[in-house]
Amino acid sequence: MYVVYSESMLAPAPGSSPSAAKPRPVVAAWKALDPSLQCIEPLLVTRAQLALAHDRDFVDQVLDGRIANGFGSISAAVGQSLPYTSGAMLRAARLAIDDRSAVAAPVSGFHHAGWNFVGGYCTFNGLLVTAQVLKHEGRARRVGILDYDMHYGGIGSADIIQRLSLDWVTHTSAGAT
Numbered sequence: 159m160y161v162v163y164s165e166s167m168l169a170p171a172p173g174s175s176p177s178a179a180k181p182r183p184v185v186a187a188w189k190a191l192d193p194s195l196q197c198i199e200p201l202l203v204t205r206a207q208l209a210l211a212h213d214r215d216f217v218d219q220v221l222d223g224r225i226a227n228g229f230g231s232i233s234a235a236v237g238q239s240l241p242y243t244s245g246a247m248l249r250a251a252r253l254a255i256d257d258r259s260a261v262a263a264p265v266s267g268f269h270h271a272g273w274n275f276v277g278g279y280c281t282f283n284g285l286l287v288t289a290q291v292l293k294h295e296g297r298a299r300r301v302g303i304l305d306y307d308m309h310y311g312g313i314g315s316a317d318i319i320q321r322l323s324l325d326w327v328t329h330t331s332a333g334a335t
């Protein structure tokens with residue numbers, strides 16, 4: 159099985175959430191269970207790709223450190239990791255479609271992020287960025303998002319789906335609203 163991961167997805171864990179540093183121990187734990195896991199490098203999503211799901215000014219302001227990211231900081235290390243985090247999701251989705259296999263990306267920090275706002279340690283919504291890129295490149299006609307976080311995190315995802323009228327995205331959250 160493929161796992162999309164590299165150290166470029168990591169950032170020092172700021173504040174009270176360890177999310178930005180989590181992929182490393184997660185992948186180490188997975189490899190302990192299955193040493194045959196194959197790690198693949200994430201892509202680096204462009205600002206234009208992020209802007210398929212977000213306000214372009216918001217994207218530029220976050221990446222240029224002019225407004226706070228989802229951790230409430232303007233940390234350059236976090237800013238540099240963000241295009242790789244969404245890029246890991248995109249690479250995993252492309253690979254899953256092209257290879258017709260299950261692919262994992264140990265990423266987090268997506269679902270609270272809306273079109274022009276951060277929230278709950280989420281800066282960019284890599285779920286909707288991935289859905290939009292797949293749609294624009296013709297790889298997908300419809301996209302399903304199953305959100306199995308313990309709480310309802312779909313405020314950000316739902317905001318983007320509604321604002322951009324993405325009626326081809328089916329979004330299901332296991333958490334209560």
Ligand SMILES: [Zn+2]
Nearest residue numbers: 270278307311
């Ligand atoms: Zn959440």
